[in-house]
Amino acid sequence: MQQDIVPFVVPSLSDKQRTQLQEKLADTIYPNELETNVGWEYGAPTWAVKPMAETWQHNYDFEVARQEINQWKHYRTKIDDLNIHFIHEPSTNPDAIPIVLCHGWPSTFYEFHKVIQPLRDGANGTQAFHVVVPSLPGFGFSDAPTSSGFGVVKMSAMMNELMVKLGYTKYVWSGGDWGAIIGKYTAANHSDNCKAFHTNLPFFLPPVPTPRNLLFHPLNVVKFFSSLLLGFNWVYGQGKTVLNWATFANAELYHGCGYRAIQGTRPYTLAYGLSDSPLGMMAWMLxxxxxxxxxxxxxxxxxxxxxxxxxxxxxxxxxxxxxxxxSMSSSIRIYYECLHHYEMIKVTLPRVNVPTAVSSFAYDIAKLPKEWLETSSNLQHYNEHAVGGHFPGLEADELLVQDIQHFGRKLRKMNKSSKL
Incomplete structure (x- = not known):
C-alpha cells in the first residue's frame, strides 16, 4: 500500500449534527399543495415525504448503517490535490479480477453495500473480484472540488489514476448513472488500463450508416432506419427502446429532465435549499x-x-x-460541468472497443436495443431483466452480481494469459 493511501473510518454524526437534524425535522414548514391528489406528477407529494421525514427523525439510526459500512476497508488518497475516498476489498482468490464499482447521483458508495461481499468472495463458486468502490469528487467523503472543470473527462482521469495507484493497471469498470457516463468515457479513452466495461445505463449511438456498420452490421442499419419510419416499439419490441427524447436538459421535450436543467444551469441557487434543509434535500432525492x-x-x-x-x-x-x-451542493455541479463543456458528445460518439456488457433492467431511465449496442461496442454479454430500475445494486443486487460474474468468467476465458 502506498504511503499516501491512508485508512479511513466513516464517522458518526457529531453531536451538533444530530441536534441540528432533529431540530430542523421537528420544525418543518410543509408546502401548500392542490386539494386534489395528483400523485407524483408535480413532484414528491407531502403524503410521501412527511412519513419518511418522521421515520428519519424518530426511527432511523445511522449508527446501525455505520457499523455495516465500517466492516469494509476504507481509505483516502490525494489525487489532483483532492482527498478521494474509496473502499478497497481485495479478494483472496488468485483468479480474482480488479473491478471498480462507480455510483452516480443521487447516490453514494453505499448503493453497492449488498454486492461488495459476493463479488469479492466469488459467491456461488463463480468469478471473484478485487472490489474498489470510490466516492466521486464532491460526493460523500471525497473532497469537493474548489475550482471549475471537474466534469466527466476530469473524473474519468482521476478514477483511472486511482485504480493504477492501487496496482490495478488492468481492470473492469461497472456503473450506472454518472458511473455509466464516466465509465463509458473511461472505456473509450483509457483502454490501456480499463480493459472491460459493464453498465446498466448504456450511452451508445444507433446503427448509423458508417463504413464499419455497413460492412459488419448492415441489417442493424436497415432495422434502425426502418424504426424511424415504423416506430421503435414496432421494430425492436415494446419497451426495448427508452430514450426519453435523448435530451440532457430540455424539459419541453422530456419533463423528467427538469432536475438536470436546474442542476446544469443554476446549481448554486438550488444548493441553498438542499444544503440548509434536510427535508428539502430528502424530498429532492425521494x-x-x-x-x-x-x-x-x-x-x-x-x-x-x-x-x-x-x-x-x-x-x-x-x-x-x-x-x-x-455534499449535495458539490455533487450536483457535475451537471453544470458536463452541460457547459458539451461532454455528453464526448461520451456518446466513441465506439467502445474493449469487451462490453449491458444489464438492462425493466425500469431504468433509458434502454437501448441490443442491435444498437452491437454496432457501437464490443458487446460480449447482454441480459434483460423483468424487474429492477436505476439503482440495481439496491433493487436487484443478486441479478447484478450474476451478470457481473458471468461477464467476468467470459473475460477470464478470453484472457487466460493476462491478469484479466
Whole structure:
C-alpha cells in the first residue's frame, strides 16, 4: 500500500449534527399543495415525504448503517490535490479480477453495500473480484472540488489514476448513472488500463450508416432506419427502446429532465435549499428513488414512496451520507460541468472497443436495443431483466452480481494469459 493511501473510518454524526437534524425535522414548514391528489406528477407529494421525514427523525439510526459500512476497508488518497475516498476489498482468490464499482447521483458508495461481499468472495463458486468502490469528487467523503472543470473527462482521469495507484493497471469498470457516463468515457479513452466495461445505463449511438456498420452490421442499419419510419416499439419490441427524447436538459421535450436543467444551469441557487434543509434535500432525492425504480404494480406505485426492494433505512442512509458531508451542493455541479463543456458528445460518439456488457433492467431511465449496442461496442454479454430500475445494486443486487460474474468468467476465458 502506498504511503499516501491512508485508512479511513466513516464517522458518526457529531453531536451538533444530530441536534441540528432533529431540530430542523421537528420544525418543518410543509408546502401548500392542490386539494386534489395528483400523485407524483408535480413532484414528491407531502403524503410521501412527511412519513419518511418522521421515520428519519424518530426511527432511523445511522449508527446501525455505520457499523455495516465500517466492516469494509476504507481509505483516502490525494489525487489532483483532492482527498478521494474509496473502499478497497481485495479478494483472496488468485483468479480474482480488479473491478471498480462507480455510483452516480443521487447516490453514494453505499448503493453497492449488498454486492461488495459476493463479488469479492466469488459467491456461488463463480468469478471473484478485487472490489474498489470510490466516492466521486464532491460526493460523500471525497473532497469537493474548489475550482471549475471537474466534469466527466476530469473524473474519468482521476478514477483511472486511482485504480493504477492501487496496482490495478488492468481492470473492469461497472456503473450506472454518472458511473455509466464516466465509465463509458473511461472505456473509450483509457483502454490501456480499463480493459472491460459493464453498465446498466448504456450511452451508445444507433446503427448509423458508417463504413464499419455497413460492412459488419448492415441489417442493424436497415432495422434502425426502418424504426424511424415504423416506430421503435414496432421494430425492436415494446419497451426495448427508452430514450426519453435523448435530451440532457430540455424539459419541453422530456419533463423528467427538469432536475438536470436546474442542476446544469443554476446549481448554486438550488444548493441553498438542499444544503440548509434536510427535508428539502430528502424530498429532492425521494422523487428520484420513486420515479426511477421498479414498481410491480403501476397503480400501487403511485401510492408508495419506495419500491419494496429498497427499505426506508437504505434510502435514509443515502440521504444521511449526503447531509452529514454537506455534499449535495458539490455533487450536483457535475451537471453544470458536463452541460457547459458539451461532454455528453464526448461520451456518446466513441465506439467502445474493449469487451462490453449491458444489464438492462425493466425500469431504468433509458434502454437501448441490443442491435444498437452491437454496432457501437464490443458487446460480449447482454441480459434483460423483468424487474429492477436505476439503482440495481439496491433493487436487484443478486441479478447484478450474476451478470457481473458471468461477464467476468467470459473475460477470464478470453484472457487466460493476462491478469484479466
Amino acid at each position: 422523487e428520484k428513488y420513486h420515479e426511477w425504480t421498479f414498481h410491480a404494480d403501476d397503480k400501487e406505485g403511485e401510492k408508495v414512496a419506495l419500491p419494496p426492494t429498497i427499505t426506508p433505512d437504505e434510502f435514509l442512509t443515502q440521504v444521511t451520507l449526503y447531509w452529514m458531508t454537506n
